[in-house]
Amino acid sequence: PHPWLMPNFWEFPTVSMGLGPIMAIYQARFNKYLQDRGIKDTSRQRVWCFIGDGECDEPETLGAISLASREGLDNLVFVINCNLQRLDGPVRGNGKIIQELEGVFRGAGWNVIKVIWGEEWDALLAKDEQGLLLKRMNEVVDGQYQKYVVMPGSYIREHFFGDEPELAEMVSHLSDEKLKKLRRGGHDPEKVYAAFHKAVHERDMPNRPTVVIAKTIKGYGLGEVGEGRNVTHQQKKLNEDELRAFRSRFGIPISDEEVAKAPFYKPAEGSPEMKYLRERREALGGYVPTRPEKSPRLKTPGLDEYRPFIEKSSGREVSTTTGAVTLMASLLKDKSVGKYIVPIVPDESRTFGMDPLFKQCGIYAHTGQLYEPVDSDQLLYYREAKDGQILEEGITEAGSMSSFVAAGTSYSSHGVPMIPMFIYYSMFGFQRIGDLIWAACDMRARGFMFGGTAGRTTLNGEGLQHQDGHSHLFAMAYPTVRAYDPAYVYEVAVIMLEGMDRMFAKGEDWIYYVTVYNENYEMPSMPEGCEEGILKGMYKLRDVSAKKPASRMPHVNLFGSGAILREVLRAADILAKSWGVNSTVWSVTSWKELRRDAQEARRWNMLHPEEPPQTSYLEDVLADAEGVFVAASDHVRAVPEQLDPWIPGGLFVLGTDGFGRSETREPLRRHFEVDAECIVVGTLSQLAKQGAIGVDRVAKAIKSLGIDPDKIDPASA
Structure with missing residues (x-):
């Protein structure tokens, strides 16, 4: 279910694994941005991101977690489902993924809450005066824990508790059946509730993000068909006997006669379950997922208001990059749209001539500027501010694109039509972060992407790593990307203003990709009657x-x-x-x-x-x-x-x-x-x-x- 098939329902599709976590981090940061700039009160909003332990091998999953703590994103909670298993086999068969993730997140400054064992283990741990049980838990590797899932209680007694006489005695009063039913923490509703409550209300470190790491079993409830087995991901359906066993295990009130039809069970409307669910959703502000488009349409400026951009440069040589940035600076002053524009740049502001915007708009910093910059005595000094408008993301196109997604979908997620303008080296766009751009298209994001220093021969002297000659080929495959390669500033102006109108006045779901160059030459005035041709x-x-x-x-x-x-x-x-x-x-x-x-x-x-x-x-x-x-x-x-x-x-x-x-x-x-x-x-x-x-x-x-x-x-x- 994605926004193009279910536009009123599915809000945050994340396409490839790893994209959800990085987009969640920058979404939480963007929520703070809206709050700090006085655009919307987001103080009661929280971003939850549910992740698998195998997904943590994706660089995007963990690559930006330091930003979350650095920016004080106490509005962000990661929940990592550690079933210890990926598609082919264990995530860390010879290691311990939970301890690994705990170390990574603690090192990055996050609050860490672990939900490892269900309540059935509490009494055993309370009797573990010598710490033998805890020691045994820590020395068993994940691959062996997966083996326990598929074996009977007698195997668990012999191979987990049997190494130490004291451990064997500790569980001597439990039958093999009860040993088999010792739950992992992620399957204990009360433990999970306690972890979520702590994540929201009782964080060890305030002003920090929180991660809940829960130990679970893949295919929990499927029994011998797929519970904890390497083939679980390929298990697509159950036969009648397997359905009946699943029904009985979880106490689902479906008769034997109905089981074969695999009906969808929904509690009666007046049942305690439905009453509770509805009460909680109403208390939390509504039902999820939902994807409302409730933002106002903006009054966008027309070409007549920006006539200098379609006139001859009169002997002055400029580049289309300069033209685009100058128009951006002018639009930032526009009373109708200026405050909604979100300039996004991955550490190339000076390359693109955007440094005058430092003073005009300020660089967003949640803490404000806590130091005196080295160039404070200059007119265009590096100015950070809590209400700054520019997102200077550092050297991360992936992070920048995640901010683009958050801003570009703000019209739906926040009811505020923000206008992202993301400018970057064109070589490092579609080639490097094409997956995130595809996600932006899927999420019906709106905004401008400027491929700066474009052209394989125009960006001279930087070699094959930087010289882009194929981003427009990539762009051909993205359904909602309108890709332009203008030669003159007047073409840039026509395209940008038309894009503003279509996306933010008419509410159309497009991303405008515009390649701009760093070659300076005299710009001609716009020929009469060419506006339609420029756009088409x-x-x-x-x-x-x-x-x-x-x-x-x-x-x-x-x-x-x-x-x-x-x-x-x-x-x-x-x-x-x-x-x-x-x-x-x-x-x-x-x-x-x-x-x-x-x-x-x-x-x-x-x-x-x-x-x-x-x-x-x-x-x-x-x-x-x-x-x-x-x-x-x-x-x-x-x-x-x-x-x-x-x-x-x-x-x-x-x-x-x-x-x-x-x-x-x-x-x-x-x-x-x-x-x-x-x-x-x-x-x-x-x-x-x-x-x-x-x-x-x-x-x-x-x-x-x-x-x-x-x-x-x-x-x-």
């Missing part, structure tokens, strides 16, 4: 005509996105000046949106064969286009190639397949064959393929433009 993915930017066009030369259509659009424009000029080729340059802002729309039209036509066929936006804007179609971007070729089925005669694509390199932009673009000269050669090769020019002219261009035809293939370099 493509618009005609410019016609480039040759002074002396070659006779019978087919027209050329050049597609470009992001920083490589400027190389496409330069290629168009070379084609016109040196080869007499007329061209139209198209700015592609979203390869994905073009494909999404084209696929929708194709699907509709398949299912409505008797209706007049629909055409996509891409087909409409290219209805009168003909000739050669060439695309270039700072991303792998597979991104533009997805448009090939809808391009007349097909689409020839240049891209940045392969590992990045530590070089400057010009050599990088030549290496990956996306500079203007390579675009020219690619275009001429397609004209030769159509028979419009001879192949000798392509060879001439390769030589005159200084391209080495025998250089290494970048895709395999």
Whole structure:
């Protein structure tokens, strides 16, 4: 049951193991954030996260627990179900997972409550004056404890209590059947209740998170069918005899005649059980799970209010990153939406030019700033504040994305439409935390993700570890991600303001992924009438005509996105000046949106064969286009190639397949064959393929433009 199938019911799906714990930590921190900023009183809210002991091997499960204690998250409780077993076998067959987890959490500053043994053990422990029973409990490893589950009481008597005469005497009054029924703490309702009560009301350390570690048996109640056995996870159904045994063991009032139907048992409405359940839920504020969407719609600003962002930069060179951050700073001052914006950054604020926001908004710190920063004498000093607005997460994209999820689902979980704006190195987004992004989509989160320092050739000098050329390929697979690759600040502005409107004025469930670059160049003003094309993915930017066009030369259509659009424009000029080729340059802002729309039209036509066929936006804007179609971007070729089925005669694509390199932009673009000269050669090769020019002219261009035809293939370099 997930929010897309049950949108009014399922609130916090956690997709892969390990994601629930890290998202719970940052959810609890975000609740404090809302409280400290005066946006909502969350003082009575508590975040509970239920985890398996095997799940603790996932790095995300334990990787952020120090943040929880550091931030004083007394509103957070982990409950770890330690049945000692994972899918294939024991979690720590030769060790003790409970002691291991206790040490980890105590070391991280958490309150630790253990629920190990049921009340049947209390009398035995009370008689253990020499500590022999406790010693035996501590020396038996988890794999052996699992063996006791599947063996009779006589085996337990011999192998657990039999090593010491005093221990054997301690249980001599108990039958083998009673030994078998000695429960583990997680199956004792009173012990579990006491642990939960202590977690809420009697913590050893105030202002700290709490973990309840409970020892249980996997498949408890299934008996020989699956209780404590390695195959328990594969046990999908019970036969009639097994159902009858399960019914009898737990005293479920279902007759022998009904058992075979495996009916769902619900106590009568007026029964003590139902009365108690309803009273408790009403006292706690309502039923869970539930997923209400009760947040108000925001009045989002329009483009007219931010006209400087669509005007020419007048000789001043800026990057699209600067444009996006400057617009963010302006929106933070907006009276309608400013207080709802949550800037999120993983220790790259200065990289992206966000340090002016330190003074403007402050960096969130629950304790406030307890020290004088080293740059306190400067205007843009590092300012932390209890009511700070920026979430400076440190070097953790996973933590940052977890904050994005908490903020992006706040419209539902809190009834407050917060607007996360998460900016990071684009290489460390979909590639590194794609699972969390998928979870955000699943949870119908809303917000902006900015892939900064994007482009395999635009981020120069940092090598293959940082140079992203494939995040847009990943983004293609995420249903609610609208992925854009703008080249100009006016495109960024149109996309951001439209995103604000769709997500927070109209309440649509989207995540806007926008790649922004660190290359500085003069920004043109927005051409008239291109707003629709920017949002739908493509618009005609410019016609480039040759002074002396070659006779019978087919027209050329050049597609470009992001920083490589400027190389496409330069290629168009070379084609016109040196080869007499007329061209139209198209700015592609979203390869994905073009494909999404084209696929929708194709699907509709398949299912409505008797209706007049629909055409996509891409087909409409290219209805009168003909000739050669060439695309270039700072991303792998597979991104533009997805448009090939809808391009007349097909689409020839240049891209940045392969590992990045530590070089400057010009050599990088030549290496990956996306500079203007390579675009020219690619275009001429397609004209030769159509028979419009001879192949000798392509060879001439390769030589005159200084391209080495025998250089290494970048895709395999």
